[in-house]
Amino acid sequence: MLRPPAFAARRLRAAARRRKSLAVAAPSTDGSSIPTAPGRLPLVGHALNFKPPKMHEYLEGVARDLDAWAFVAHFGPRTPVVVGDPALAQALLAPRSGWTGRSAAVLPFFRDSSDAIVGDPEAQGVAFANGHFHWGLARKASEDGLLKTSFVKRSHAIIKDKAAELGGILRDAGGAPVDVQTLFARTALDIVGSLAFEADIGSAAGDKAELEHRLKAIFTGIGECIGAPLPYWRWGFPAPASAPAYDRYVDNGKRLVELVRPIVDARREALAAGAEPTCFVDMLLDEAPAYSDAEVIWNATQILGAGYDTTSNTLAFTTLLLASRPELQRALRDEVTAAAPAGAVGADDVAKLPLLNAVLKESMRLYPAAPFLGRLYEKDEAFAYGGATFERNASALVSPYLLGRNAQVWPDALEFRPERFLGGQRAGDASHAYAWLPFGFGARGCVGMKLAMIEAKLLLAGVVADFHMELAPGQSPEPDPVLALTLSNAGGVHLALTPV
Numbered sequence: 001m002l003r004p005p006a007f008a009a010r011r012l013r014a015a016a017r018r019r020k021s022l023a024v025a026a027p028s029t030d031g032s033s034i035p036t037a038p039g040r041l042p043l044v045g046h047a048l049n050f051k052p053p054k055m056h057e058y059l060e061g062v063a064r065d066l067d068a069w070a071f072v073a074h075f076g077p078r079t080p081v082v083v084g085d086p087a088l089a090q091a092l093l094a095p096r097s098g099w100t101g102r103s104a105a106v107l108p109f110f111r112d113s114s115d116a117i118v119g120d121p122e123a124q125g126v127a128f129a130n131g132h133f134h135w136g137l138a139r140k141a142s143e144d145g146l147l148k149t150s151f152v153k154r155s156h157a158i159i160k161d162k163a164a165e166l167g168g169i170l171r172d173a174g175g176a177p178v179d180v181q182t183l184f185a186r187t188a189l190d191i192v193g194s195l196a197f198e199a200d201i202g203s204a205a206g207d208k209a210e211l212e213h214r215l216k217a218i219f220t221g222i223g224e225c226i227g228a229p230l231p232y233w234r235w236g237f238p239a240p241a242s243a244p245a246y247d248r249y250v251d252n253g254k255r256l257v258e259l260v261r262p263i264v265d266a267r268r269e270a271l272a273a274g275a276e277p278t279c280f281v282d283m284l285l286d287e288a289p290a291y292s293d294a295e296v297i298w299n300a301t302q303i304l305g306a307g308y309d310t311t312s313n314t315l316a317f318t319t320l321l322l323a324s325r326p327e328l329q330r331a332l333r334d335e336v337t338a339a340a341p342a343g344a345v346g347a348d349d350v351a352k353l354p355l356l357n358a359v360l361k362e363s364m365r366l367y368p369a370a371p372f373l374g375r376l377y378e379k380d381e382a383f384a385y386g387g388a389t390f391e392r393n394a395s396a397l398v399s400p401y402l403l404g405r406n407a408q409v410w411p412d413a414l415e416f417r418p419e420r421f422l423g424g425q426r427a428g429d430a431s432h433a434y435a436w437l438p439f440g441f442g443a444r445g446c447v448g449m450k451l452a453m454i455e456a457k458l459l460l461a462g463v464v465a466d467f468h469m470e471l472a473p474g475q476s477p478e479p480d481p482v483l484a485l486t487l488s489n490a491g492g493v494h495l496a497l498t499p500v
């Protein structure tokens with residue numbers, strides 16, 4: 001199998017040189033066994049490196065230099081423990097561990113920006129809110145709206161239709177280079193729109209692509225703002241007009257809300273006219289009448305965000321990895337054809353696709369679309385782990401990205417070797433079951449995991465069965481992941497797909 005990208009290795013070495021130039025002896029945190037990242041500067045701590053778009057590489061380099069896959073970083077006034085160590089991840093994400101909140105770094109940002117965008121600082125949406133009213137009810141609505149059997153059946157039919165639509169778009173391109181990262185994003189957005197709103201967003205067809213543009217801009221904006229060590233947007237005069245990244249984020253957010261509002265209103269009217277509640281937004285409207293309009297809208301936009309770009313970036317990284325591996329493409333095509341000789345694979349066939357499953361899992365190990373999970377400790381009694389203690393409101397950044405690259409638990413950690421997942425173990429050939437966590441885990445784990453895996457498998461199976469993929473001229477074969485809120489490939493993924 002191929003070695004990791006040569007230029008990625010060069011980048012890691014260059015990043016290591018930069019870190020060394022800043023490094024001081026790494027102290028331990030107050031008597032704990034968890035080391036502190038080197039290079040801590042007065043006041044800002046590690047914040048100069050602790051921000052998008054390359055924070056993941058910086059933190060990976062710190063872990064390698066320290067040979068410790070959990071360490072404390074100083075990020076302005078906050079001191080999150082960065083977790084790429086599977087045993088610590090398991091302890092933090094265990095049921096009743098108390099690490100159920102979203103981390104302190106994101107909360108002030110969401111409070112300010114929800115106020116600016118929907119006029120309610122408390123409306124923070126399922127993925128970022130804390131507390132029973134704001135998070136618990138929305139979480140229940142998302143589980144009821146996304147996981148019920150009747151819903152799951154409906155979702156498979158929707159995904160199959162959208163996979164066929166994507167196949168048509170790729171065929172129409174006639175082998176000319178296309179940016180599959182964008183095409184997957186539009187398809188995934190249409191799928192989550194249908195599922196969460198019962199509405200056809202129509203972004204794959206290109207006629208309503210604005211929603212996708214706005215969401216993408218919002219992801220970048222969130223990354224830029226929560227990557228800032230201090231909430232600088234509060235200091236603008238007149239507030240908050242002096243911070244361009246924040247202002248862009250708020251403008252995009254307002255426009256997104258304008259686009260989503262009519263869709264939510266349509267569901268509200270349908271329910272008022274006696275329709276049965278079926279989708280996520282229905283559950284919010286029906287089961288939580290105490291929710292403000294702002295709370296419903298903000299949740300609705302957040303389920304779109306949580307559900308589309310994660311799935312599509314996973315597919316984009318995977319197809320990029322496959323484009324320079326024609327033999328693996330052939331093996332996948334044979335597997336898919338054998339599983340569904342009569343035509344397109346369906347949800348019932350995915351169990352017959354072990355290699356496809358392994359390829360996706362291996363791609364998610366190295367390039368998890370959500371590379372960092374912010375968690376907040378919410379119990380009064382201290383949490384103890386390996387000599388370290390954490391008090392209420394301590395922050396952790398559990399990192400599927402670091403977990404997946406931890407050289408202490410994965411053999412040949414940086415090599416792309418899908419066969420490591422063929423043995424049926426959830427975490428492949430890793431020595432610890434919590435080393436593979438691209439969907440997080442526990443009370444705040446991804447609600448859409450099952451749905452996302454079916455969606456990714458059906459879309460990928462359709463592409464590998466019907467097309468041979470090659471890199472477009474100028475497209476590097478090696479992924480170049482960049483962080484906004486999620487991880488995507490810098491500049492897109494440009495491939496030429498010829499029908500087979």
Ligand code: HEM
Pocket residue numbers: 126127128139142146192303306307308310311314368369370373374437438439440441442443444445446447448449451452453456
């Ligand atoms: C490959 C695709 C996906 C990946 C890699 C992914 C990954 C994640 C991760 C890592 C988290 C945080 C988990 C934690 O803190 O433990 C998360 C949360 C979440 N995901 Fe996904 N996700 C994907 C697809 C989806 C889909 C399709 C949906 C819904 C349609 C969805 C809905 C959510 C929601 C609502 C949350 C917030 C849960 C909470 O805070 O309680 N995700 N996802």
